[in-house]
Amino acid sequence: MKFRFSQDVPMFPHYSQLGHVVNDRRFVSWYVKQFRTTSQAGASVSGGSSNSQGNAFLVPGATVATLLMLGVLHARRLYDDKKVEEAREKGIEFEFQPDAKATFMRMLPLRSISRVWGFLTNLEVPVWLRPHVYRAWARAFHSNLEEAALPLNDYASLRDFFVRTLREGCRPVDPDPYSLVSPVDGTILRFGELKGAGAMIEQVKGFSYSVSSLLGASPLLQMIAEKNTQDESINSEQESTQREKSKKSWWRISLAYPKVRETVSECPMKGLYYCVIYLKPGDYHRIHSPVDWNVLVRRHFSGRLFPLNERATRTIRNLYVENERVVLEGLWQQGFMAIAAIGATNIGSIELFIEPELQTNRPRKKLLHSEPPEERVYEPEGVGVMLNKGDEVAAFNMGSTVVLVFQAPPSKPSKNNDASEFRFSIRRGDRIRVGEALGRWHDS
Known part of the structure; x- marks a missing residue:
């Protein structure tokens, strides 16, 4: 018995956003024609040897394999994200629940798997195929191609397209x-003020992880x-313990930055805040x-590479802590600043x-999460690497998550009733873009 399926009934409902690419018969027939033309041209140039014929099929074949892998890995994510957005609109908040x-x-x-994906995305895409591949991606993941700084034909590989720059002024x-601005385009997952020495960041309702x-x-x-503990007059025994612990770990940085210790001790008490922003593939x-x-x-930090979508945040413990990440840490006019770029x-x-x-995600014989992170202290002229608001810092190959941890004027007015406290100007679930304000404060 032969089973037949109607073309009107999709086998995978979550592929609906990619369906228009697959169902366009004219595009498929055109692609096959171009594919054959490329293969024949490669064979004729090389004199028809089997080696060259194999090479002619290599690049288009790798491109197709990359796109198929992309669909398998991300189509389900699109479906899950849609369900999450519908639940959020109804006011339903998911709780932590391992499965x-x-x-x-x-x-x-x-x-x-991620290294294989990186290899595939670095393969050069044929020039004639580039616009079709990149437009298909943009339709599926809602990317705005009008913002790209270069014509689509100029992006030699999928990786070049993923990390593309934008036109000036976008x-x-x-x-x-x-104002403190968003470092990325993405969705606001969590934000708030951290209080106490053992402050925790909420991953999802029912589970949190520590800043340290x-x-x-x-x-x-x-x-x-330690400074905040002193300002709040915590008992002397606890204060001396923290000071002794800090002396050992501070030794390396104090040699490179003798003025930093003085700066921290002289600045007034500040609040500590955080903001978690999720970047989708598009x-x-x-x-x-x-x-x-x-x-x-x-x-x-060398670590795992779990996915970072909404489903993963509510089912995997210590998701951001276990995943591979790069942390940048330093000082700004209001005190401490750290950016954690988390891989997936x-x-x-x-x-x-x-x-x-x-280099991140390097091959290793065994991954030990107890290993200390690889650390580098930046020392040009004793002030580290100076960055201005809006400067490019890093790039992901696809979507991921960024966590900001920073000091700012405390949210509660001080005794002299000044209005210098930091206030977030965002809400959970908001879409935000690079350069838009996450929060503001006033000069006291």
Whole structure:
């Protein structure tokens, strides 16, 4: 018995956003014709040898394989994201609930899979095929091709297209000197104020992780916690313990930056805030500086590469802490500043523009999460790497997540009733773009 399926009934409902690409018969027939022409041309130039004929099929074949892999990995994500958005509109908030899929994900070689994906996306796409591939991607993931700085034919590979720059003026930076702007295009997942030495960031309702586990052993953050502890008059025994602990971890940075310790001790008490922003595959993939600041330290944590979509955040424990990430840490006019760029499945490679030689997701015999992160202290002229608001900092190969942790004037007015407190100007679930204000404060 032969089974026949109607073309009007989709086998996979979550492929509906990609359907118009597959169902266009004229495009398919045109593609096959061009594919044959390319293959025959390659064979004639080489004298018809079997070696050259294989090479003629290699690039188009790899491109098709890349697109198929892309569909398998992301079509389900589109379907899940749609369900999440519908639930959010109804006021339903998902709670943390591990499932069998989360357990299965831990057994998969996601780092190796991501390296294979990186290899495929670096293959050169035939010039005649580039506009069709990139437009298909843009339709599926809602990318705005009109913002691209170059014509589509100029992007030699999928990776070049993913990390493309934008036309000048597409992302104006908020000119207000008392504003902190978004470093990426994305969706606001969480934000708020961190209170207390053991402050926690909520991953999803029902599960949180500590700031120190995300950023690592941060001498700057420890000194700030010590300063705030002193200002709040905590008992002397606890105060001396924190000071002794801070002395050991601060030793390396204090040699490079003798003025930093003095700066931290003299600044008034500040509040500590955080903001989590998720980048979808179709978003602009570059990370920009949210303020004028000095980057003092870089830490690279080798880790897993779980997906970072909404489903993963509510089913995988310590998602952001376990995943591969690069943390930049330093100081700005209001105190401490840190940016954590977190890798995900197929996004193991995080390109850091201020340190091009840094390589992430490198092959390793065994991944030990107890290993300390690879750390580098930036020391040009003793002030670190200076970045201005809006400067390019890094890039992801696809979508991912960025976590900001920063100091700003506390949310509660001080005793003299000044109005200098920092206030977020965003809501959970908002779509935001590079250069738009995350929050503002007033000069006291």
